[in-house]
Amino acid sequence: SGGANEEPAEEKPEETTGEETTEEEATDEPVAGGVATYAFTQPFKGVLDFAFYEGQDDSLALSFMSEALLATGDDLLPEANVATWEFNEDQTQLTFKIQPGVKWHDGDELKAEDMEFAWYVIADKDYPGTRFTNVSMIKGAQAYKDGTADKIEGITVVDDYTITVTVEEAVVNLLDNIWTYPMHKDHYAGIAVADMIDSPQVRQNPMGFGPFKVKNIVPGEMIEFERFDDYWQGPALLDGVVYKVIDPALASGLLESGEVDIMEAPSDQYPDIKELPNLNLFEEPSLGYSYIGFDFGRYDAEAGKVVSDNPKFQDKALRHAMAHALDRQGILDGFSNGLGQLLNVPLPSVSWAKIPDDQINSYEYDPAKAKEILAEAGYVDKDGDGFVEDPKGEKFTVNFDAMSSTSTAEPRAQYILQNWKDVGIDARLNGGALKDFNLFYDSIDADDPTFETFNGAWGLATDPDPSGIWLSTDKWNMMRWANEKSDELIKAGVKFPEDTSKDVLEHRKEIYYEWQKLVNDELPSIFMFQPLDVYAANKRLQNVDANAFTVQKDVHLWWIKE
Amino acid sequence: MEPVTNNESSVVVNKQNTVTKGQSPWAIARRKFVRNIPAMLGLVFLLFITFVSMFAQYITVPLEDVQKVNLSQMAKEPSSEFLFGTDKAGRDVFQRLLYGGKVSLTLAFTITFCISVIGTLVGATAGFFGGRIDNILMRFTDFILTFPFLIFVIVLSSIFQGSGIMTLIVVISLLSWGGLARLVRSKILAEKENEYTLSAISIGCSPFKVITKHLLPNVMSTIIVQATLLLAVMIVVETGLSFLGFGVSSSTPTWGNMLQEARSPDVLSKKWWIWIPPAAVITLTILSINFVGEGLKDAFNPKSSR
Amino acid sequence: MTKLKHSNGAPVLEIKDLKTGFRIGGKYYNAVDGVSFSVKPKQVIGIVGESGCGKSVMSLSIMGLLPKENGKIVNGEILFQERDLAKLKDKEINKVRGKDIGMIFQEPMTSLNPVFTIGFQIQEALLNHTDLTKKEARLKSIALLKSVGISRPEKIVDEYPHQLSGGMRQRVMIAIAIACQPKILIADEPTTALDVTVQAQILELLKEIQEVNDMSVLLITHDLGVVAEMCDEVIVMYAGRIVEKTDVDTLFHDPKHPYTKLLMGAIPKMDEEVEELSTIKGIVPSLINMPEVGCRFADRCPQATAECKTITPQLAEVTPGHDVSCLLYDVSYPREGVKVN
């Protein structure tokens, strides 16, 4: 995947029973013992603390050993984990109450100061990671980071198990955004923030309070976990878990041979893996989607906002026609083994804020309709070369860009071009070649004038707030699409309703429905589909369940049936 | 009884004034080569594959149609309709193989040509003039040779990605002429020791003439043999780079790009017709090039008797 | 020096009708074609002839050193100590080589293995055929080096061939060849690659060693001067056959075969002035162009008659101890105007 290619941060498994039911569940009584192998297809870096990690490679490993105060439910809403929370009246103060008796892997108890410590680390001026956005809303955090204060004003440790934060401004999605992974303060005693990321405390003896603790790390290759007997939900059934890096190409073979018990199946091997009799498959829509963006203009760095001054795609009808021209289902089936579902708005299907499909245009594949719309908008073939000219009668070509990330990227791009050519649009691969990830984003960042349409992908958050990429002031507004109405709605979506009696969720839902309708109609990018993650688990591994963002739910309940 | 190269044997003392032409070393090499069955088979195969690749558009459909993705016929097994089946995007493997050959072979031939030209030029100049010129040129050659080849091609091709196969040709050529230059130089140095060089100078040939008329024809056999082997290497380089994703852009069919599909185990194990043909063609091509090279080496070797 | 020591002992080596062939394009062509002669104890026999006349092939045949791929003894016997060397297996002839028959070659520059020390290469010969320990062999090889006139032999044993000059290498070769005190030494053009002054040194050495060791020597050369100086008996070869065989004095003062005569006239002499040297027109026919019948020299012979091309001359004794193979002297084909002297 590209774009926000890192998995969103809130991947804490928690206790809910999945709605997924797979074939026959184990009827037997759980048996303790055994080791399961969890595989991943890229080497991990070994930055084993949530405050510092960067990629999925480490976060998946961390999920076996670390947890946060809160968790996220299958419906993408925050849930209590080892702590409960409470807001004050005006929603500016948030208090966490930690359950007593939760033990770190070294036997110490999880305390409020551990949470405080984590916030201080992240707000530190030497903190090298990317998580400051998750504490910046705390009052005084910015000042602390800038060095103008030596304390973060908004943090108060009430007692060992209670901690309160005050935020600068009340926002509706504070719980989704605020950092809730504690760091064991004693574990890091004496280490400067700048050195933490390289310290043995992170690299060799990482600390968490999850069901498994680290036994052995082979850098870049595997991590062996063993059961943590004092786990707060009771000891896990498995003796241990091995987190192992494998070559994606070998996934199906390793799954078949049982060398790997569970992993997210590479989508290109889905047909193979599907056939394997020894596996249970869990198919979950993932938090992300792919799209084809139109280039509307450029980012004006001085003004700090995007300027939609490219005339080419200003005509909405053209965009609609190009969307209708695309055989999205065909692309999905042909190049992604059908693993995904079409989408027409940038929200995950499992989100509470997602507008029902019947309220929006679903842009079916309809070349005839596409041609019709084009003709109406004045795009007709005047010189008889088989391609339409623009309304002014001049040659009309469309450059298309895509990343060369997977082996199917090339035929997919070819097919998209074909689709457009079929309705008379002279679409070409920009520069005749796909671009690698870096060049692709470099060109977008630099507002390369040859970039006209591009196939990208985004990660989605659990919270529906689209800011960060959809506001006209966002540097990451890749389409360079500025729309006042959209800006208004996005901003309103994170405000509390003026009518305080109104349910906040309902209020936001209304606003987001309206925003989705707008985006669906304006269509600044053609939304393609939301992929389906497939997790494959050996049938001997019991109690496995998955949701939209993880298969590592309740790993302490996994057990092996021989 | 045919004339033998044995010095004493084939002197034709021709009393009449009829003119019988002698056999140039080239002609002898050609005759020896033609009799070398593996080499001839290799050459025939190579010519065949080159021919059908270069005229792919006349043999099958135009490139645009070959490139056309067809979702209704994906990954079809070989049949009467599709000689080698279709790939995962529903494209005819056979047609792609032809077009792939066109690119792969053009690339290999062009690079080999460039390398030969640069290598010969540098090697011959350095070897003939010696002294300071030699020193400078050879230091530069060392410099080029020091670059870990694969590593540098990867870096360079990620800088120039998407700028077409021209860039790839330039990049690879510029990085790999060093070996040949050294070889040519040492050969020239050896040939220079031969008295015919002195003899050429003593009859008033200019350095240019000495190099081009006397030295180069004598090292030409080495260059040709080496170039043949380079040709094989370059096919491997192209396919290898494309296989890793650092070669020719995947939107152009090449043998390497076709082979890349085999990285997915599904294709590797179940859809053999997608990767076996390019793998086989690559192997056969290299094999035949090697046979040709071996044959040439033999043909040019005055000691060999065949 | 040439005391004509015609010892009358039984021959040490007897070669009878030796034919050695090479396979060229599937057919065997005889490079040595019916050569017979015998070597008596302590006799020095010279073999002369132009390049390509089969001198080396003959000596290699005796040693069983013909190239295995394409060369073999087609016919004949090589009798040595009642055994026919031509029929011996590799293993058996290995016991003769280097022990009973030693050999030195033309190219001192390439005949020594460049990667082994001089000492090693001499010791090898000793260790192959004697029970000496390595240490003894080393001492012996130093002694041998000394005996072939190398100064500082203790140092030279540990040096490599490339550190020696051509003359010294040839001395080392001689040391190797005589290491086991062979009965016969075959020297195939031992001085051709050397300068005259060095040649003089080596010839001197050979003579000395021949005398000291009581060896028979088969000296192959194309230099008539060397023959005159060294040999008791001379064999002149042409195109694989013996054309004349006699003692050295007779050969130089009463050559019979036209080829021998021409050969003698072709070399400039130090003490005579000749305006023009005699030449032999044409060249030695190559193996595959060899005439089947007739005298092989007929094409180039100024005295050739039509019969020379049809009748193959036999080597026959013309005067006692003087064998010639030429129709001019063959009594069975008397002709007019033949001057028999």
Place this chain on the structure above:
Amino acid sequence: MSQAVKEKDILLEVKNLKTHYPIKGGFFRRQIGAVKAVDGISFEINKGETLGLVGESGCGKSTAGRTILRLLEPTEGQIIFEGRDITNLRGTSLRKIRQDFQMVFQDPYASLNPTMMVGHLVSEPIRNYTKRSEKDLQEEVMELLTKVGLPRDAYYKYPHEFSGGQRQRIGIARALALRPKLIIADEPVSALDVSVQSQVLNLLKELQDEFELTFLFIAHDLSVVKHMSDRIGVMYLGGLVELADKGSLYSEPLHPYTQALISAIPEPDPRKKKDRIILEGDVPSPINPPSGCTFHPRCRHAMPECQTVIPSLKEVKPGHRVACHLYN
């Protein structure tokens, strides 16, 4: 032929010629020494005569020959051709003067470019200096080929199709193509069989008469040199030790080295017994030649002064020069 030589008609004069090959070494690959291949030789060649140059392998004969042709750069000394100093000629003027002297090489196998047709090989010198129609050229070359005893259709053949002797004839034809005034023959027969050798020697003599050639004849075989030359120079370790008429050189060699050399030649007559002077040891390395007279370590008559004083080449008898302290 030598009768016609007028006394003072000097074609080539060589004065104190030195040619050293540098040896590089040491840390910075500086020149740390030199092979003193030719170390101060002087002689002259008269028009129409043959000067022989003998000496053992490595004594610098070829180097001397090549330096005279300016194929090698002389380190010191002068080469005067027809009264003109050509030591420092360069570029075009050097190429021009090359018409006047040609070389016949030792190795008939290596000195002919195997990829060129004989016709082209022989005509190449002419092409280099004159513009001639292809037809004229061919006629001329074929003429030349018959002169050296080759068939006319040798023109269309390649060197590998000829025997050694014939190749040497090609080499001679090539050298003759420009009608040079001086031919330097560097061991032209040492790679040939006796019977062939005599053919080539006879040919050279014939040609000399016909074209009024002047030869510098280099060889290591004294009898061949004597047969060919009017005067003979004997070289030892880069120096000229003796220079005399062939007659007086053979009948009365003065230098101990020449005496040893002559006595070393095996006489093709078993009845002649000679007092052989066997030299001790090998020729010293030209990198570090012995001090004084370079021959003194091997000389039977070495005197104390031989070790320190370098003898110069002096005329001790009319036409007989020698560099030896014995004759002071």
Place this chain on the structure above:
Amino acid sequence: MLIYTLRRLLGMIPLLFLISVVCFSLAKLMPGDALTGKVDPLNSSPEYIDEMREKMGWNDPIHEQYLSWVGGILQGNFGDSFNHKMPVMELIGSRLPNTIFLALFALLITYVLAFVMGRYAGRHPYSIGDYAISFYNYLGLAIPSFVAALVAIWIFSFQLGWVPATGSIGIGVEPGTLDFYLSKLKHTLLPAIVLGAFATASYTQFLRNDMIESSRKDYVRTARAKGTKEGTIFNKHILRNSLIPIVTLIGFDFASLVGGAVITETIFTYPGIGYLFVESITARDYSVVLAITLMLTIFTLIGNLLADILLGLVDPRIRLE
């Protein structure tokens, strides 16, 4: 010899300087950097990226970046890997042993096979065995290593299950135990065979041809004339001469194997230098890319030097000065 080595080492300095300039410029010319496309509104922000770029000095003029980089190297500091969040030297240090092990293993296979086969074929030219070996050689030369790797994985890992297909170490083994080394061996076997066995061809052929040629040399005839046994002649006189050129290539080979392991390591996900390199290129982890490139260059230089020194050691004819 010492002087020779010193001179060669000194001569490397300007070369290294030039190469470092070239490497650095190239690295900087590559589009994007380690932060490109790190577009994730949840985890990051444009401000953070700008701040990091500034902090890493990626906005400085290029010559200043170069100077600080070179300055660091001279102090033994190759910078930090942005991607792996650790010092480059440490990172490379953790991968290098794997690659070296793989390269040595492959080298061993190459040389042993080449020796055995070349010796056989050289001694029995034009025999059936020789033709079989030739056949193998032609295949070895014609099948590209990645094709071989793919096929090998399929057969030996998937179908037969003899050896693991990926990684360099198995699960649950204690470093330092016998199991650990066995596991390492097992994991390295397949890539080493692919890397080694297919490089064998040219050496085998070379050894064979050289032996045939050597066996026609005069000194072999001399040895026979001494009465030396056939076996000794082949094993000593001929082999010794023919092995010299091959053996001396070890240094050179080693360097090129390390550099050439890119493809093999990538296919086998073998955590070595080559794989790290590809990974780092994709992630634009400059400091790593640069360090690896420079390191391999130095390897090549040292390899060449080693080859020359070895030649000087084993071949008495060559004296290094």
